[in-house]
Amino acid sequence: MLEISAILFNHLLEIFIQTTLQMVKMNKAFVLFSLFILLGACMEDEKPVTLGISLIDKKITMTSSSVNELIVEVYLTSEDAAEGQLLAKAMNLKGQEIGRSSQNLSLGKDDAKLVAFTFDASVEMDSVANIVIDLRKE
Secondary structure (H helix, E strand, C coil): CHHHHHHHHHHHHHHHHHHHHHHHHHHHHHHHHHHHHHHHHHCCCCCCEEECHHHHHCCEEEEEEEEECCEEEEEEEECCCEEEEEEEEEECCCCCEEEEEEEEEEECCCCEEEEEEECCCCCCHHHCCEEEEEECCC
16 A cells, blocks of 8 residues: 555656646746747837927927827927927938928927827838927928
8 A cells, every 4th residue: 555655646746746847837938928028018119309400599498208109299498489380200210201290389488388299190100210390491
């Protein structure tokens, strides 16, 4: 009877070890898969947003910007009063404009404003390398 118990115990121990090793492999696979997902989310292209020369000439600065899918937000500050129509131009890697959005701007002296631009759904944001904010030429 003791021999059968010892054989059964050894067999059960072997099954336990095999199962544990398989679970460890699965956990490692799960951890690696999770890391790839996390890295993919972190590797999303950040699209730089810059100001055009006409805004810089008017002493307008940008203190923050964000790009979230089709929406670009910029926080602008001014030393002097400024008015006009702002253009947000989506540029590809070749420096070509591939999308545009506009907003009216009215800043007083020593003023600030958060401006949001919404691009049309036809703009392929994956192809956008950077966004340029500028005043429409008169």
